[in-house]
Amino acid sequence: xTDVLGGFxxxxxxxxxxxxxxxxxxxxxxxxxxxSGRSVSPSAVYVTLRRLExxxxxxSTMAPPAPGEGGRERRVFRITDGGVTLLRDTRxxxxxxxxxxxxxxx
Amino acid sequence: xGDAPGGRRRRWAGRLLRPWVGRVxxxxxxRDLEELARQRGTAWFWRSLAAYPVRLILDGxxxxxxxxxxxxxxxxxxxxxxxxxxxxxxxxxxxxxxxAAILACAxxxxxxxxxxxxxxxxxxxxxxxAESLHALWLEAPDGTRGRMTPGHARAATAxxxxxxxxxxxxxxxxxxxxxxxxxxxxxxxTPGYFATLGxxxxxxREFEADExxxxxxxxxxxxxxxxxxxxxxxxxxxxxxxxxxxxRHRVVGVAGPGLYPTTVLVSAxxxxxxxxxxxxxxxxxxxxxxxxxxxHILGAVVRRAPGTSEDAAQExxxxxxxxxxxxxxxxxxxxxxxxxxxxxxxxxxxxxLLLLLLMAALVLTIAVVNVGALFTLxxxxxxxxxxxxRTLGAPWSRIVRGLVTESAMVVxxxxxxALAxxxxxxxxxxxxxxxxxxxxDEVGLDAGVLAVGTALAALxxxxxxxxPAWRLFRRAHRSGNRTVAGxxxxxxxxxxxxxxxxxxxxxxxxxxxLLIRSFAAxxxxxxxxxxxxxxxxxxxxxxxxIDAVLEEVRGLAGVASAAVTxxxxxxxxxxxxxxxxxxxxxxxxxxxxxSLRPVGDGYFDAIGVGAVDGELPGAAVFSxxxxxxxxxxxxxxxxLGDRSPLGQVVEVPTAARMFGExxxxxxxxxxxxxxxxxxxxxxxxxxxxxxxxxxPAGASTLVVRPRVAGAALSGPxxxxxxxxxxxxxxxxxxxxxxxxxxxxxxPRFNMMLVTALGVLGLALCALGxxxxxxxxxxxxxxxxxxxxxxxxxxxxVFRLVLGAALRPLAAGVFVGLLVAWLGTGTLRSLLFxxxxxxxxxxxxxxxxxxxxxxxxxxxxxxxxxxxxPVRSLRSE
Numbered sequence: 011x012t013d014v015l016g017g018f019x020x021x022x023x024x025x026x027x028x029x030x031x032x033x034x035x036x037x038x039x040x041x042x043x044x045x046s047g048r049s050v051s052p053s054a055v056y057v058t059l060r061r062l063e064x065x066x067x068x069x070s071t072m073a074p075p076a077p078g079e080g081g082r083e084r085r086v087f088r089i090t091d092g093g094v095t096l097l098r099d100t101r102x103x104x105x106x107x108x109x110x111x112x113x114x115x116x
Numbered sequence: 117x118g119d120a121p122g123g124r125r126r127r128w129a130g131r132l133l134r135p136w137v138g139r140v141x142x143x144x145x146x147r148d149l150e151e152l153a154r155q156r157g158t159a160w161f162w163r164s165l166a167a168y169p170v171r172l173i174l175d176g177x178x179x180x181x182x183x184x185x186x187x188x189x190x191x192x193x194x195x196x197x198x199x200x201x202x203x204x205x206x207x208x209x210x211x212x213x214x215x216a217a218i219l220a221c222a223x224x225x226x227x228x229x230x231x232x233x234x235x236x237x238x239x240x241x242x243x244x245x246a247e248s249l250h251a252l253w254l255e256a257p258d259g260t261r262g263r264m265t266p267g268h269a270r271a272a273t274a275x276x277x278x279x280x281x282x283x284x285x286x287x288x289x290x291x292x293x294x295x296x297x298x299x300x301x302x303x304x305x306t307p308g309y310f311a312t313l314g315x316x317x318x319x320x321r322e323f324e325a326d327e328x329x330x331x332x333x334x335x336x337x338x339x340x341x342x343x344x345x346x347x348x349x350x351x352x353x354x355x356x357x358x359x360x361x362x363x364r365h366r367v368v369g370v371a372g373p374g375l376y377p378t379t380v381l382v383s384a385x386x387x388x389x390x391x392x393x394x395x396x397x398x399x400x401x402x403x404x405x406x407x408x409x410x411x412h413i414l415g416a417v418v419r420r421a422p423g424t425s426e427d428a429a430q431e432x433x434x435x436x437x438x439x440x441x442x443x444x445x446x447x448x449x450x451x452x453x454x455x456x457x458x459x460x461x462x463x464x465x466x467x468x469l470l471l472l473l474l475m476a477a478l479v480l481t482i483a484v485v486n487v488g489a490l491f492t493l494x495x496x497x498x499x500x501x502x503x504x505x506r507t508l509g510a511p512w513s514r515i516v517r518g519l520v521t522e523s524a525m526v527v528x529x530x531x532x533x534a535l536a537x538x539x540x541x542x543x544x545x546x547x548x549x550x551x552x553x554x555x556x557d558e559v560g561l562d563a564g565v566l567a568v569g570t571a572l573a574a575l576x577x578x579x580x581x582x583x584p585a586w587r588l589f590r591r592a593h594r595s596g597n598r599t600v601a602g603x604x605x606x607x608x609x610x611x612x613x614x615x616x617x618x619x620x621x622x623x624x625x626x627x628x629x630l631l632i633r634s635f636a637a638x639x640x641x642x643x644x645x646x647x648x649x650x651x652x653x654x655x656x657x658x659x660x661x662i663d664a665v666l667e668e669v670r671g672l673a674g675v676a677s678a679a680v681t682x683x684x685x686x687x688x689x690x691x692x693x694x695x696x697x698x699x700x701x702x703x704x705x706x707x708x709x710x711s712l713r714p715v716g717d718g719y720f721d722a723i724g725v726g727a728v729d730g731e732l733p734g735a736a737v738f739s740x741x742x743x744x745x746x747x748x749x750x751x752x753x754x755x756l757g758d759r760s761p762l763g764q765v766v767e768v769p770t771a772a773r774m775f776g777e778x779x780x781x782x783x784x785x786x787x788x789x790x791x792x793x794x795x796x797x798x799x800x801x802x803x804x805x806x807x808x809x810x811x812p813a814g815a816s817t818l819v820v821r822p823r824v825a826g827a828a829l830s831g832p833x834x835x836x837x838x839x840x841x842x843x844x845x846x847x848x849x850x851x852x853x854x855x856x857x858x859x860x861x862x863p864r865f866n867m868m869l870v871t872a873l874g875v876l877g878l879a880l881c882a883l884g885x886x887x888x889x890x891x892x893x894x895x896x897x898x899x900x901x902x903x904x905x906x907x908x909x910x911x912x913v914f915r916l917v918l919g920a921a922l923r924p925l926a927a928g929v930f931v932g933l934l935v936a937w938l939g940t941g942t943l944r945s946l947l948f949x950x951x952x953x954x955x956x957x958x959x960x961x962x963x964x965x966x967x968x969x970x971x972x973x974x975x976x977x978x979x980x981x982x983x984x985p986v987r988s989l990r991s992e
Binding site: 036051 | 152
């Protein structure tokens with residue numbers, strides 16, 4: 011696959027993978043902020059998710075409200091096989107690029 | 117849940133996002149945002165919300181860009197767009213030409229008016245530090261503003277608040293030539309006049325201090341125009357002599373170009389070009405005359421010293437005025453005020469020009485709304501074509517670029533047309549108002565003005581291209597990124613456009629109708645004299661020969677009556693103080709002063725004014741030793757109250773001082789109608805007429821009433837002057853009716869321009885309504901066909917279709933009337949005889965708008981109804 015992940019796309023995709031069944035936009039934003047320590051724009055996350063969906067890297071469904079949440083529907087994202095493959099390829103690429111760069115260690 | 121504030125903002129966010137992503141998605145996003153905002157606050161909520169549309173658009177464009185990068189090359193780039201756009205426009209020349217013509221008219225009108233405003237108001241006067249130049253005036257206790265007296269002028273210009281100051285008076289003379297004399301206008305000025313204004317002389321020097329003294333050798337400075345005209349710009353004119361009123365004056369200097377006729381300040385009633393500055397001579401009075409505070413005959417201009425504020429200068433002047441008033445009872449209660457010289461020269465045209473520019477901006481907005489709608493509807497029509505291109509892989513950026521290229525071409529065409537329209541308009545305006553707007557001759561479409569026009573055009577081009585694309589794009593995103601074609605509903609757009617343009621149109625129309633009614637009221641004002649056919653000749657240099665000229669003129673076959681006068685009948689140059697011994701005053705009553713008008717025997721007959729009280733003095737009384745006075749009604753009402761005016765004595769100290777103790781008393785023998793010598797819109801002024809023979813200052817004006825109305829007298833009277841007084845010069849004569857017209861030139865100009873803009877605005881509204889209704893009807897052809905086929909009466913269907921067009925029209929007219937009602941107060945200074953809220957004007961404008969718009973909507977509707985219903989159905 012010739013597809014390439016952008017930096018932010020990469021992070022969002024990883025966050026979706028980490029959150030599993032809980033991955034709708036609020037926890038994704040919070041996860042990204044917690045990891046990076048910087049504020050993250052929800053619109054950027056939203057647009058990125060939709061883009062990843064267009065590229066077939068994630069799918070989404072409107073999930074029924076969780077109990078006790080006051081009856082709200084939410085769009086839940088799930089990573090596709092293609093998404094997992096791309097993450098794996100990207101990581102391999104990055105690892106090869108990192109190889110032997112001692113400056114980056116420690 | 118804490119639904120109160122959070123719930124409301126969440127619902128709002130949902131509503132705001134709905135156009136972009138659809139209802140379900142919008143509500144999901146809003147809930148997510150609300151959840152995140154709980155720890156982050158309201159500001160964060162709205163900021164984050166605002167970022168959504170931006171990112172959606174950027175993302176859409178970027179995503180499509182990726183596709184091209186990977187995809188097709190071929191007809192890429194601007195040249196491809198250009199070819200595509202040209203083909204598109206050539207296929208629909210009607211669209212391109214209509215849009216360009218509408219824009220050209222409105223953009224041209226706006227650019228022309230902006231050019232005028234720029235040239236007249238925004239460009240600073242070419243004087244050095246023009247903002248520190250001021251004119252000085254004397255204000256009477258009742259607030260009327262008059263000229264300075266010699267005493268006031270001399271003391272005020274010498275104040276420390278001012279760097280420099282000069283005193284001046286308008287003048288005219290006959291310039292002796294080899295064959296014939298020429299009538300020239302100019303000024304008597306004190307030394308330092310040019311230095312005060314900061315205009316360097318082209319040649320030579322200013323007057324020196326002693327050159328103004330009585331008995332000194334006569335010297336003159338030539339105006340730049342006269343120097344060019346009569347001396348071919350020859351620098352050797354310095355040191356030579358010119359003959360002014362028969363006296364040889366040595367030329368010591370030539371004024372620089374670009375000198376505004378400051379002398380307009382002493383004769384503000386004279387139309388602007390008639391105050392050409394052909395020559396200057398020193399202003400000279402006896403030292404005794406310099407000390408008096410009674411004769412309001414002088415203008416004064418001062419340059420504020422650096423570091424002195426306008427308020428400080430005004431305070432110093434007020435203190436001076438108070439001190440003079442305390443010392444000389446004649447001047448009690450009079451205050452010296454200063455005004456900006458630029459304001460005096462540009463005058464009251466400021467509000468008129470800004471108003472015209474505003475009107476032009478409104479008309480331009482109507483045009484933009486109209487053309488914008490045209491572009492949008494055209495893009496809607498091409499929705500399926502755009503779909504096809506998108507399917508073939510064209511990205512949004514390409515589609516936007518194509519649409520912008522197309523609009524840019526139409527706007528470029530319009531800009532060329534607008535340039536022609538603006539040129540025509542500026543030229544027309546310069547011809548229509550040769551003088552009543554100062555600096556008008558300097559107006560041109562210079563680089564700055566064209567830059568503004570071009571910037572506007574560029575903005576429009578981008579707007580017209582991107583707005584429809586945006587609409588399609590939003591449409592596509594709302595319906596799940598699928599297709600833009602299908603049932604793009606343009607009805608709402610049509611309603612908005614009709615409403616907006618009819619609102620703007622009504623505002624412009626109300627302004628136009630107000631000015632038209634105001635002009636009609638001005639025209640209807642009784643000028644106070646009957647003899648509109650009477651000719652006025654200004655003669656200079658005739659001296660005592662004027663009496664011989666008068667005798668000859670009276671003998672001419674076509675002449676009914678003739679007289680000489682000191683002042684032009686429609687000017688007011690001499691305001692002087694007087695006493696009324698028969699009418700006691702207390703200390704606090706204002707000084708008595710009025711327009712002093714020395715006239716010769718037969719004057720009242722020549723201009724056609726009758727007595728309302730008493731008897732006009734006959735020839736014998738007028739030329740005899742008895743000193744009689746005639747006053748106007750305004751004089752009687754202001755100064756005599758209920759007393760009988762006849763037999764009252766008027767003491768004129770100036771006359772007494774000039775011609776001896778016993779020369780100052782006059783007995784009122786008649787009261788005449790008020791002559792509006794300052795123009796029909798001006799306030800009535802008290803005036804008293806005294807026999808000219810007591811004022812050897814010299815008559816320079818001849819009034820001649822022809823036997824037959826409309827007869828031309830300039831030829832025969834000119835012959836008489838040349839024959840009887842060879843050294844005299846006559847200015848090309850004019851009829852009183854023409855002069856009255858001159859006084860109306862400015863209001864007429866305003867009225868004409870606003871009317872033209874109103875008509876243009878109305879035409880654009882009609883065009884827009886016609887086109888949009890036609891489209892709406894065409895879209896409903898199927899429905900109309902079914903209704904008619906099912907037997908609905910065509911009248912009912914007609915009302916139904918028309919009703920849809922009427923609702924936005926009614927809403928627009930209502931809003932427009934409201935705006936006009938709130939805004940017409942700004943017109944007040946331009947109005948005469950009608951209030952800014954004049955109901956008739958509002959009703960008239962509404963009627964115009966509604967009738968025209970109804971007609972524009974009814975026409976296509978009627979045509980659709982006339983079509984065969986079966987064929988209409990089949991066409992679907």
